[in-house]
Amino acid sequence: MSRLLEVNNLKQYFRVGGSIFRPKYVKAVDDVTFHIDKGETLGLVGESGCGKTTTGRTILRLHEPTDGQIIYDGTDITKVDMMPYRRRMQIVFQDPYASLNPRMTVGDIVGEAIDIHKLASDKHERKERIYTMLERVGLNSEHANRYPHEFSGGQRQRIGIARALAVDPEFIVCDEPISALDVSIQAQVVNMFEELQQDLGLTYLFIAHDLNVVKHISNRIGVMYLGKLVELADSYELTFHNLHPYTKSLISAIPIPDPVESRTKKRIVLEGDVPSPLDPPTGCRFRTRCPYATEICAEQEPEFREISKGHHVACHHVEKIN
Amino acid sequence: MGKTLVDIKNLRLSFFTPAGEVKALNDISIKMEEGDVLGIVGESGSGKSVTAYSLMGLVPYPGRIIGGTIDFNGHRINEMTEEQLRDIRGNEVSIIFQDPMTSLNPVYTIGNQIMEVILLHTDKDKKQACERAVELLTLVGINEPAKRMKQYPHELSGGMRQRVMIAIALACEPKLLIADEPTTALDVTIQAQILELMMELKRKIGMSIIMITHDLGIVANMCQKIAVMYAGKIVEYGTTDDIFYNPRHEYTKGLLRSIPKLTDKERKRLVPIEGTPVDLLNPPAGCPFAPRCSSCMKVCLKRMPEYTHISEDHYSACWLLQKEEFEKRGERA
Ligand SMILES: Nc1ncnc2c1ncn2[C@@H]1O[C@H](COP(=O)(O)OP(=O)(O)OP(=O)(O)O)[C@@H](O)[C@H]1O
Ligand SMILES: Nc1ncnc2c1ncn2[C@@H]1O[C@H](COP(=O)(O)OP(=O)(O)OP(=O)(O)O)[C@@H](O)[C@H]1O
Ligand code: SF4
Ligand SMILES: [Mg+2]
Ligand SMILES: [Mg+2]
Numbered sequence: 001m002s003r004l005l006e007v008n009n010l011k012q013y014f015r016v017g018g019s020i021f022r023p024k025y026v027k028a029v030d031d032v033t034f035h036i037d038k039g040e041t042l043g044l045v046g047e048s049g050c051g052k053t054t055t056g057r058t059i060l061r062l063h064e065p066t067d068g069q070i071i072y073d074g075t076d077i078t079k080v081d082m083m084p085y086r087r088r089m090q091i092v093f094q095d096p097y098a099s100l101n102p103r104m105t106v107g108d109i110v111g112e113a114i115d116i117h118k119l120a121s122d123k124h125e126r127k128e129r130i131y132t133m134l135e136r137v138g139l140n141s142e143h144a145n146r147y148p149h150e151f152s153g154g155q156r157q158r159i160g161i162a163r164a165l166a167v168d169p170e171f172i173v174c175d176e177p178i179s180a181l182d183v184s185i186q187a188q189v190v191n192m193f194e195e196l197q198q199d200l201g202l203t204y205l206f207i208a209h210d211l212n213v214v215k216h217i218s219n220r221i222g223v224m225y226l227g228k229l230v231e232l233a234d235s236y237e238l239t240f241h242n243l244h245p246y247t248k249s250l251i252s253a254i255p256i257p258d259p260v261e262s263r264t265k266k267r268i269v270l271e272g273d274v275p276s277p278l279d280p281p282t283g284c285r286f287r288t289r290c291p292y293a294t295e296i297c298a299e300q301e302p303e304f305r306e307i308s309k310g311h312h313v314a315c316h317h318v319e320k321i322n
Numbered sequence: 323m324g325k326t327l328v329d330i331k332n333l334r335l336s337f338f339t340p341a342g343e344v345k346a347l348n349d350i351s352i353k354m355e356e357g358d359v360l361g362i363v364g365e366s367g368s369g370k371s372v373t374a375y376s377l378m379g380l381v382p383y384p385g386r387i388i389g390g391t392i393d394f395n396g397h398r399i400n401e402m403t404e405e406q407l408r409d410i411r412g413n414e415v416s417i418i419f420q421d422p423m424t425s426l427n428p429v430y431t432i433g434n435q436i437m438e439v440i441l442l443h444t445d446k447d448k449k450q451a452c453e454r455a456v457e458l459l460t461l462v463g464i465n466e467p468a469k470r471m472k473q474y475p476h477e478l479s480g481g482m483r484q485r486v487m488i489a490i491a492l493a494c495e496p497k498l499l500i501a502d503e504p505t506t507a508l509d510v511t512i513q514a515q516i517l518e519l520m521m522e523l524k525r526k527i528g529m530s531i532i533m534i535t536h537d538l539g540i541v542a543n544m545c546q547k548i549a550v551m552y553a554g555k556i557v558e559y560g561t562t563d564d565i566f567y568n569p570r571h572e573y574t575k576g577l578l579r580s581i582p583k584l585t586d587k588e589r590k591r592l593v594p595i596e597g598t599p600v601d602l603l604n605p606p607a608g609c610p611f612a613p614r615c616s617s618c619m620k621v622c623l624k625r626m627p628e629y630t631h632i633s634e635d636h637y638s639a640c641w642l643l644q645k646e647e648f649e650k651r652g653e654r655a
Contacts, residue, residue, distance in 0.1 A: 019346045047509040048480075059514065153366075182366050183536050184573075187580035187594035194591075210538070211511070216582035239584060254584050255539025259562045260542045260584055269518055270511045273479045287566035 003071075004171060004203045005036040005059065010068035012051070012058045016278065026277050028054040030227040031068070033304065036171075041197065041204040043163040043218030043235065045211055046252070048275050050224040052207045056173040059205070060089050072171075087117045090164040094176035096156035100148040106159050107144030110134065113166045129253060133162040154185035158192070165196070171203045179208065190217055211254050215239050220310075223247045226277055226285040229304060242321050243313045246286045284316065292317050324355035326393075327497060327530055328377065333390035335372060341467065344460065344602045346372045348554040354547075356497070359524065361530045361562070363577075370534045370537030373551075374500045376400075377532075378415055379407040394594030394622035395497050413443045416491035417483070420503035425487060426475040432459075432469030432486050439493040458489040463519060488519065495527050502534045517544060538581060540600050542566060547635070550574050553610035555626075560636035570630075570638040573611045576623040607643065617642055 010032045018024030018305055029051045036042045043054045058065050061082050070078050077085055093099040100109055110130045113209060120126035131141040137158040148156055174193065182200050190213060196202055214221060215235050218259045222232040223246065231244040242248055249268040256262045270289045275281055284302050287293040296316050304314040315321070335347040347369050354360055374393060375381070379399045392399040395414050399407070406563060419425050427435060436455040440446055459467035462485040475483055484504060489495055501520065505513035512554045521544055522533055531610075533545055541548055541562065548565045550558040550573065558571035569575045578597040597614035606612055612622040622641050630643035 047511065137429070182599060183538070184365060184577055184595040185598070186578055187592040190582075191592055191594055197491065198585045211510070213482050214464055215584050216586075236587075251584070253510045255513075255517075255537060255543045255584055256585055257538035257542050257566070257578075257581055258585070259542045259566050262517075262539070267514060269506070269514055273481055273512070274509070 002038050003035050004038045004040075004073055005071075005205075006071040007035065007055075007059060008033050008069040008071070008243045010055070010058060010070065011066040012054050012063055013066045013133065014033050024278065027227045027280065028277065029058060031304075032224075032227075032229045034222055034229060034232055036203055036205060038170075039201050040220070041206050041218045043214035043221040044205060044207045044224065045214055046224035047161050047220060048209075048279060049274070052224060053175055054176050055224070056091065056175055056207055058203055060173060061085075061093060062091075064190065075183060087119075087167045088169055089171045089173075090158050090167065090169040091173040091175060092157075092164050092177045094179050096160055096180060097148075098151055099160055102148055105147060106134070106139075106151075106162075109148070110161060111142075112164055119167060129166065132278055133166045136165060136196070137162045138188070153181050153187060154187075156190055156307045157181060161192070161196075163191075163239055165200075169202070169206075173207070176209070177205045177206075178213065179210070186213065193217065211251065212257070223250065226274065226280050229287055229312075230286065230312065230314050231312065237311055243307060243311070244286075244315050244320050245290050245321060246294055284314070292321055324357055326353060327358070327395055328352060328354035328532075329391075329393040330373070330377070331391045331393075333373075333376065333392060334388045335376060336388055337382075337385045337386055339384060340604050345605060346554050346602065347376070348605075350390070350554070352549060352556070352557055352559075354498075356532060357528060357530055358547060361545035361546045361548040362514055362532060362534045362551060363536060363541055363548060365553075366536070367553075367599060367602065368551040369553055369554045374417070374502055374532055374534055377498075377500065378411050378417060379404075391433050399642065409443075409605060411493075412439050412496075413494045414496055415498045415500065416486045416494075417500040417502060417523060418491050418497040418504045420506045428481060431472055431474055432478070435488070435495060436471075436646055439490055443494045454493070455489075458493060459486070461492070461523070462486070462489045463515070466490075480508055480514070481515065484508060484512075484516055485519070488516070488523070492523060492527065492529075496529055498530045498532065499524075500532045500534070503536070504533075505540070506535075506537075520544070523545045538577070550577070553602060553605060555610055555639065557611065557640070558638040560632070560638075564632070564636040566630070567637075570632055570636070571640050572615045572617055572642070573613075574638075576614075576616075609639070620647075 010029055012029040013025040013027050016024050046052055049073045050138050057063050059070055110133050111126055114120050114126055114129055115134050120129055130144055134143055139158055169181055176308050177199060178189050204219055218235045222229050223244050227282045231247045249270045252268045272289050275288055279287045281288050287297040302314045304312055304315045306312050330350060330352040333347050333350040337344040337346055352371055377394055379402060387400055433455055437451040440451040440454050450522055456467045461472055464470050464485055503517050517626045546561050548562055549556045552573050558574045569578055573621055579593040580595055582592060595614055600610050608624045609622045612618045619641055627639045627644050629637040629639050630647055631637045
């Protein structure tokens with residue numbers, strides 16, 4: 001498999017006040033490195049505010065990166081004009097209600113992207129393209145003349161996906177695309193993402209907080225904590241042979257929809273809350289909640305190391321713990 | 323068998339909106355014994371919250387109870403005055419909501435808000451109420467409780483606010499705690515803490531819990547009984563093991579097939595429930611799930627099925643079960 005996206009030492013700091021001399025920053029994404037292969041799905045999980053959305057948006061250059069490098073399909077796109085890449089890299093948002101213009105018909109919502117990128121030579125071709133997209137996401141051509149409020153949550157999410165697909169993208173950042181949907185509808189949308197990937201060879205960065213779903217859809221999973229990637233591995237490996245203390249507690253905290261399994265499951269309940277991203281702990285950012293923390297954890301930031309092939313972890317004591 | 327704490331019988335509740343009558347609850351019956359932990363799961367809009375609120379005598383405008391009875395802890399809730407209800411709420415039954423920020427008052431300190439409940443329902447004086455508030459904050463695992471008492475809601479994290487809500491809900495050691503999606507807004511590691519806390523308090527105080535959630539993992543973890551709701555109906559009721567290992571309603575079966583499980587060793591394709599949820603303004607005549615059901619028969623579209631009892635406390639309203647029963651009887655004859 002070839003690499004589609006490479007992210008090297010990516011940083012995204014947001015200025016949040018302070019004085020000119022001593023500005024204050026949120027280190028929303030801090031020195032994050034990973035890659036995604038063509039046709040692959042990389043899942044990204046972690047607590048609220050750990051930097052998942054910012055990572056996705058910075059890759060698309062919806063935020064200008066503070067530092068680091070983004071390589072897309074062999075080209076360094078960190079500083080280039082994004083226009084040619086906008087079509088190839090798309091995003092689908094969490095909230096299917098807020099992300100669609102209520103005054104536009106579904107056809108125009110999907111058509112707008114086609115117009116921006118001049119992907120249809122005439123009205124007829126435009127219409128055909130809109131219909132094809134709607135059918136691809138399980139809607140039909142009759143839906144083109146209706147407005148977003150006439151649709152259910154799951155259908156609206158399909159419209160958002162049709163809009164993203166209308167420009168023939170290669171890579172889609174899916175930011176919590178199913179969180180707002182009913183459980184019975186989530187599977188419809190998850191399956192659709194999978195089918196589209198198979199049919200069109202799409203590559204996904206899939207952000208979600210439901211690890212049951214992320215594990216299902218992803219080839220590999222990255223775990224973030226306070227702006228840092230702390231573990232990255234094949235999704236099976238990450239679920240069953242995870243190495244980082246935070247991943248262990250995260251996985252153990254997921255309620256499993258199976259009474260017998262959940263009765264026998266060992267739970268590692270973490271103490272305390274996530275520290276403020278404005279003032280993260282020194283050294284390892286997880287140390288304030290980590291049951292294995294020692295002096296070195298407060299003094300030195302652990303390196304993000306490859307422990308076994310394709311399995312990266314940032315923890316001073318991985319070998320000792322596991 | 324324990325003492326009956328909750329007995330809702332044939333409850334019907336509708337919202338009379340300008341667009342028409344929304345039949346939010348359509349013949350709901352629920353029985354709970356003291357100490358039970360009941361989970362209510364189901365689609366968005368199926369009536370989970372409305373059911374729970376009606377137990378506290380709360381019917382949001384423009385809703386009206388149009389049939390049935392609600393008995394709780396020896397009170398006939400649906401015949402009580404607002405004043406009588408106020409004595410019960412926060413005292414014998416408490417509720418915690420999904421978003422603690424909307425239920426905590428931003429302009430009062432945490433301490434004030436907890437003490438208010440204590441002063442309202444007990445004959446403790448201010449000093450005693452303050453002591454009790456500190457005790458409660460300690461009980462729900464908040465450190466430096468004396469300092470927290472003086473803080474305002476926005477100064478606390480989401481997890482801490484939910485703990486404060488629980489402290490307020492428990493102030494009078496209620497018989498029943500209703501938790502309406504109490505952890506949906508929280509991270510999983512914080513959620514685990516809160517659920518653990520609720521179960522620990524249940525053991526300590528001996529209260530019963532109604533857990534409303536869309537997360538089947540949570541009910542599998544903490545409930546003994548589960549009611550599955552669909553479009554204002556309890557379509558299946560049973561023990562947690564009944565529901566997960568022997569589901570008998572097509573909606574329950576579909577729901578379980580459609581969710582992935584973290585601990586699955588192999589990657590299976592999910593089997594979604596096709597179609598979209600019911601429009602309660604124009605509900606189907608028969609079984610509400612019929613339009614989405616892959617085993618739907620003619621009769622399903624016409625008439626609502628009665629409950630079929632699989633065992634004493636496992637029942638389901640589905641024509642397939644009625645048909646099975648009918649055929650069994652036929653064979654015997
Ligand atoms: N435009 C911005 N300006 C300032 N701070 C920001 C901005 N966007 C995000 N942040 C901060 O950066 C951090 C990471 O936010 P981000 O939205 O990436 O988290 P997330 O992992 O997506 O969380 P969630 O699961 O809640 O969506 C947070 O502390 C957030 O408050
Ligand atoms: N104030 C109201 N006015 C009109 N209809 C209402 C009102 N409150 C609730 N309803 C309707 O009653 C039905 C049941 O609502 P309820 O809030 O109990 O659903 P729920 O199962 O708790 O859903 P969710 O999972 O989204 O919280 C819904 O169809 C809803 O639209
Ligand atoms: S580096 Fe130290 S504090 Fe961080 S996870 Fe490892 S043991 Fe815990
Ligand atoms: Mg986000
Ligand atoms: Mg509700």
